[in-house]
């Protein structure tokens with residue numbers, strides 16, 4: 001698995017493909033007692049050891065924490081605060097820190113909810129060594145102006161945004177700004193929540209990409225996101241979707257460098 005610096009300011013080196021935990025872990029848990037640990041095993045074996053979670057994802061943080069029990073040090077945990085209340089935010093952080101062995105690698109404010117209040121908490125936790133880096137996330141282009149303001153403020157080291165061939169709004173301001181400021185970029189929704197996988201091209205159409213180590217449509221989509229060694233993203237590791245081999249040239253209509261090149 002290719003590894004990259006997550007921007008210049010987080011101090012984190014992360015895999016090119018990580019594991020998003022929205023719906024994924026709860027569904028696995030419903031399949032049986034071993035299913036979540038088996039999923040985490042498979043991710044760690046593949047080198048996809050960055051896990052993204054949130055209190056918004058039901059039981060996901062707890063399930064991840066339990067599955068990492070005894071091997072927390074092999075993983076990088078990104079999770080989030082998600083509440084309008086500073087008091088509840090502090091409770092969420094204490095719970096998460098309990099599940100993740102007292103440390104969160106990337107602590108994000110989910111959807112910018114009450115971000116001013118929560119950044120005070122996260123800055124304190126970072127000063128205490130319980131958090132390595134701080135980020136903010138949003139899924140909606142209507143929030144990108146506010147997201148850009150937070151980025152300019154200098155209090156966060158990473159952002160998480162949607163990016164795929166159907167959702168390219170971040171190319172206008174957010175990705176260039178992250179590059180200028182040296183912020184890490186975690187990409188959510190690499191497959192447009194599955195919409196890009198419902199109809200797949202004929203396998204023959206992918207043949208020209210074989211020289212670049214790309215043999216499946218999910219793999220091609222992941223490579224589309226990051227033609228330079230620029231961004232990282234979170235998604236369940238799809239079989240055969242690990243980028244490997246030389247990097248293909250970006251399509252002509254896309255910027256070739258959008259986020260920091262470590």
Ligand SMILES: NC(=O)c1ccc[n+]([C@@H]2O[C@H](COP(=O)([O-])OP(=O)(O)OC[C@H]3O[C@@H](n4cnc5c(N)ncnc54)[C@H](OP(=O)(O)O)[C@@H]3O)[C@@H](O)[C@H]2O)c1
Pocket residue numbers: 019020021022023024052053137139187188189190191192193194195197218234235236237238239241
């Ligand atoms: N969506 C958001 O607004 C949002 C917001 C903040 C953070 N995030 C983070 O980003 C992560 C990923 O985003 P996402 O789950 O929304 O979108 P996504 O990764 O773009 O799409 C997930 C969907 O793709 C399908 N899929 C994955 N690999 C596949 C393959 N090889 N073949 C066929 N289908 C495949 C999954 O199918 P199955 O259902 O069969 O597994 C699932 O329905 C989340 O888990 C979360 O950590 C997302």
